[in-house]
Amino acid sequence: MEFRYLGRSGMQISAITYGNWLTHGSQVENDVATQCVRAALDHGITTFDTADVYANGxxxxxxxxxxxxxxxxxxxxxxxxxxxxxxxxKNDQGLSRKHILEGIDASLRRLGTDYVDLYQAHRYDVYTPLEETMQAFADVVRAGKALYIGVSEWSAEQIRAAHGLAVSLSVSLVSSQPQYSMLHRIIEPEVVPTCEELGLGQIVWSPIAQGVLTGKYKPGEAPPPGSRATDESGGAQAIARFLNDETLTRVQALAPIAGDLGLTMAQLAVAWVLQNADVAAALVGASRPEQVAENVKAAGVRIPEDAMKAIDAALGDSVERDAGLVARSTPRRRPV
Structure with missing residues (x-):
């Protein structure tokens, strides 16, 4: 396993980080989920990412x-x-002081730990003053319930404002957790340069584009039985935007590139995001322990420049690059 520093902090994390968004507590049975976590540990993964909202705790x-x-x-x-x-x-949501302070205690109870290493704002809350949110996060850190703080799916402007407050409060805002993959590159124009300037590392989710970059979804064919695209509890909705024939045809062109490098398509996708020096870790999930064993092989892989160019040529204009989508992902109404 490869380990990287998280932003400018002194904490190192595993470059392959295990995430349990669409699996634990919903898509797979608890014993299988436990087997996946054990497999992650066996393969050197030490970093685990979750959220209170996943399967409602x-x-x-x-x-x-x-x-x-x-x-x-x-x-x-x-x-x-x-x-x-x-x-x-009414207060079981958002980034109010009340919800943050109650939320961390509930998460610690569920996780069975006294502290988390990183506590992250899962979205930006336009209805709560940022000063209130950052003061609450600072108090969580000072209480010893979190060591560092981070954000997820925040725009460059939002990150810059939060960083300024974190500095004034003497707490460490060290990370951004955005969606990032060969097919979804909207953070590159603004978020990545801003985070590089301010010292935040990227912990990227969906590096395999919800499984599309494995190549298992074929143009003109129905999704494989049991795949994420057939899961009506959340998986199908998450993957739908990638399931068009043009994108799936272009993805199939990645197979020979991966083969020439001795990689599976999934390993190529994970190695591709880790090629970005600002990416501290790629979040990968699993519904079977064997998937963990496959994904960890991407750690430490360096993709040659000619292969990187071939990937860009293969995917062409199927890649989403609109930086404006970052800000537009901020909910404009309170979550209910």
Missing amino acids: KAEEVLGAALKGERRESLEIFTKVYWPVGPRG
């Missing part, structure tokens, strides 16, 4: 149970706050 519970008995100091556990959780009452 169940994902945190499953992860905490799977990690029970491990030396806490040898792990990096990340979670997030923002989306509605619990009974979805």
Whole structure:
């Protein structure tokens, strides 16, 4: 396993980080989820990312149970706050001081730990003053319940404003967690340069584009039975935008590039995001332990420049590059 510093912080994390967004507590049984976590540990992964909203808290519970008995100091556990959780009452959401301080305590109970290494704002809250949000995060850190703070799917402007407040509050804002893959590159024009300037590292999610970059979805064919595209509990909606014949045809052109490098298409996709020096880790999930074993082989791989150019040529204009989509991903109404 390769380890990288998270932004300018002194904390190192595994370049392949295990995430349990669409699996634990929903798509796979708890015992299989535990097997996946054990496989991650066996292959050198020490960093685990979750969120309170995943399966309405169940994902945190499953992860905490799977990690029970491990030396806490040898792990990096990340979670997030923002989306509605619990009974979805009027204050069970957003980035208010009330929800953040109550949210961290609930997450720690579910995870079975005294602290998380990174506590992240899962989206930007346009209805709560940023000063209130950042003061609450600072208090979480000072209480010893989180070591660092981060954001997810924030625009460059939002990140810059939060960083300024973090500096004034003497807390470490060290990371951004955006979607990033060969097919989704909207962070490159603005978010990545801003984070590089301010010292934030990228922990990128969906590096395999919800499974599309594995090549298993073929143009003109129905999705394979049991695949994410057939999961009506959330997976199908997440992957739908990639499932058009033009994109799927272009993705198939990546197969010979991966083959020439001795990689599977999934490994090529993960290695591609890790090629970006500002990316500290690629988040990968799994519904089977074998998937973990495959993904970790991307750690430490360097893709030659000619192969990088061939990837760009193969995908062409199917790549989403609109930087404006980052800001537009911020919910404009309170989550309910």
